[in-house]
Each structure stands twice: as structure tokens, then as C-alpha cells.
């Protein structure tokens with residue numbers, strides 16, 4: 391089952407033919423003196439400094455991206471823990487003030503019998519961010535510590551994470567809509583609480599962590615073992 | 620080592636740097652990397668007239684979508700309405716500017732810039748603006764297309780209408796209005812715009828100097 395990175399419906403997968411199948415070593419562009427422009431995806435000679443089409447600076451490999459990605463991921467993890475502990479909304483209902491965390495908000499939805507909505511919010515606010523952090527952590531560990539996991543599966547997971555990550559924004563949209571509408575003073579009033587900022591930063595940092603990472607680094611190593619599956 | 624001539628016949632996988640011989644594909648077929656399954660390329664074609672029509676449609680619905688209330692509640696007689704822009708301003712005003720900025724960027728600014736960027740690209744090609752200045756503007760627009768496209772999150776916002784409506788219906792009456800309809804139409808227009816748009820095709824209009 392193939393999944394493309396735009397989330398579009400399935401198209402017939404048409405496998406392109408590898409150029410150097412007769413050679414036993416896997417053909418890496420780097421070894422053939424080629425460099426892909428990260429901005430416009432044009433193939434350039436490795437000797438060039440700038441892309442001939444879009445004039446962006448070319449970089450054969452970004453080795454610093456592993457450290458940058460780790461730093462972003464660790465910061466995001468700390469913020470996500472805070473976002474789960476601290477309240478994300480503050481509700482005043484007939485003078486009674488309640489602090490809602492992400493969890494208690496979902497528990498409330500379950501109690502009022504809104505299961506489909508509870509599942510949507512649970513997926514967007516808890517499942518997706520944690521899966522994203524664990525998945526990226528696994529991917530980075532595989533590069534940094536040489537963990538033998540199928541690269542192909544890792545790459546599929548990475549593309550899913552890249553695509554699904556933005557759905558965490560759902561909770562922030564819902565909070566902003568609620569805050570803007572529910573403002574009837576002591577009677578009924580909703581306000582955002584500190585976890586909202588932490589959660590927004592988690593989304594930003596995890597998306598950045600996935601974006602800066604040069605995924606080609608995973609495939610450069612361990613080429614002697616064949617792990618096409 | 621390869622000569623520049625062979626560059627045309629070969630592509631590199633952006634995820635794993637696999638060297639792949641390029642070949643023509645039938646329409647609606649996508650080439651996948653044989654090693655890591657990353658989607659690599661499809662038929663690099665999009666209709667400029669189609670893009671232009673979708674841009675204009677999106678631009679027309681953009682205004683009611685952002686000026687009219689998208690959600691309305693009636694709580695014991697007090698009525699409250701809000702537009703998308705106001706939701707961002709409201710959270711910002713409460714001191715949560717990071718959240719406000721995130722909402723504003725992904726639901727208002729990025730979609731607006733995306734429409735204008737594609738409109739501008741189509742006009743530069745259609746009007747055959749080939750001066751150095753316009754060519755550099757065109758390059759800059761194409762370079763930022765991926766980011767704008769990623770930051771546009773209208774599909775998520777449309778789902779958030781439904782989630783909010785269900786949550787609020789717990790203690791008040793909730794109404795959708797013309798704004799909700801316009802916003803959903805804006806989402807659809809941009810969805811089709813993004814599906815029609817083909818970045819590789821747009822790059823083919825750039826004159827590459829040797």
C-alpha cells in the first residue's frame with residue numbers, strides 16, 4: 391500500500407528503473423557527482439555552488455541537520471509534556487471556574503457522549519504530536535546510533551509524520567473559535583491557558599525538526615547490507 | 620563522471636539520493652522511488668487557464684469567507700458571532716500571541732498569499748514578462764510555493780468548525796452562516812488549485828542559462 395506525501399488519493403505506483411542496477415553498490419547521487427537542489431529539485435553537478443535553475447545555494451549533505459533536528463525535537467518534547475500537564479483552557483460557568491487540560495477536555499467530551507468528536511480531538515491533540523515525536527526520535531536515533539531498522543519502513547513513517555503533523559493545529563483553531571464566541575462574563579466565559587502557547591510551539595518545532603533533517607544521511611550509511619524490505 | 624547532457628535523463632530521490640533513470644509517465648501516474656517509496660514526479664503539466672480560473676474563484680470567495688461570521692452562538696438570548704480573523708485577534712488580545720499568530724498565518728495570511736502568488740506566476744507567464752526583474756520575482760515565488768502551500772491549513776479549519784459546533788452545542792444554540800459556506804468554498808477552491816498546480820511544470824518556464 392503506497393502513500394504519497396501530498397495525501398492525495400492513491401495513484402498507480404509506477405516504479406522507476408534504477409540507473410545502475412548492474413553495479414552492486416547502490417547508486418547514490420553523491421557518488422556519481424550529482425547534487426539535487428533542495429529548493430527546486432533540479433539535478434546539478436556536485437561541483438556547482440548554486441543551482442542553475444533557481445540560484446539557491448547547493449549543499450551535497452547537511453550533516454549539521456542531525457544536531458539541529460535533535461535540538462528541536464528535545465525542546466518540543468519538553469514543551470509537549472508541559473502542554474499535557476498545564477491547563478489549555480479556562481472556563482467560567484455561572485461563576486465557577488474550571489481549568490481544562492487536553493486530557494480533561496477529552497474526558498468531558500466522552501462523558502457528554504460525543505465519541506466521534508472525542509476521537510478527533512484525541513487524535514489531533516495527543517496521538518499525532520506524540521507519534522510525531524516518537525517517530526522522529528526513532529528516525530534520528532537510527533542515523534545517530536546506527537540502529538538496524540528497515541530504512542524503507544522508516545522513510546514511509548517519516549512521510550506520514552510529515553503529512554499528519556499539521557493536523558495538530560485543529561485544537562488551536564477550536565480553542566480560538568471558542569474563546570472568541572464564549573465571552574458572556576461571569577455567566578459563561580472561555581479563555582486560553584498557558585498550555586495553548588506550549589502546544590503551538592510544539593507544532594512549530596516538530597514541523598521544523600522534520601523539515602531541516604537531511605533524510606539522505608540515513609541512506610548513505612550501511613549500504614553494504616541490503617535491506618530493501 | 621557524467622556530462623551535463625545526462626542530467627536530463629537522470630533524477631535523484633530527494634529523500635534518499637537514489638539515482639533513477641527518468642522516463643515519461645502516463646497521466647495520473649506517479650513515479651515512486653524504488654528504494655524508499657517517496658513520490659518523485661508525475662506528469663509535469665497543469666493548465667494555466669485552469670489555474671487562472673481557480674485563482675479568480677478563490678479570490679472572490681476569499682472576501683466573504685473572511686469578512687462574514689463563520690460561527691454564531693445564542694446563549695440564553697445573548698448572541699455572539701465571530702470571523703476567522705477575529706478569533707486570532709481575540710486570543711492575541713488575551714496575551715496568547717503565539718497562538719493568535721499561528722491561527723492568523725495558517726487560516727488567513729498563507730491562503731491569501733498562496734492565491735496571489737499563483738495568480739502572479741500565471742500572469743508573468745501569460746504576459747510574457749521576460750525582463751530580469753520579473754524573472755527573479757518568478758523564481759522567488761516558485762521557491763516559496765512549498766512553504767505557503769504547507770502553511771495553508773483550511774481543511775483543518777473546516778473540520779474545526781464542526782468540532783467547535785458540537786462542543787458549543789452542549790450549552791448553547793449554534794448556527795452556521797454565509798461566512799461558513801464561503802469559507803468552505805474557499806477551502807474547496809484552494810484544494811482544487813493545489814491539485815491543479817504543478818511546481819515542476821511552473822519551473823519549466825524559467826529560462827536556464829548555460
Ligand SMILES: [Zn+2]
Nearest residue numbers: 427430441444
Ligand atoms: Zn534549484
Ligand SMILES: [Zn+2]
Nearest residue numbers: 632635652655
Ligand atoms: Zn528514495
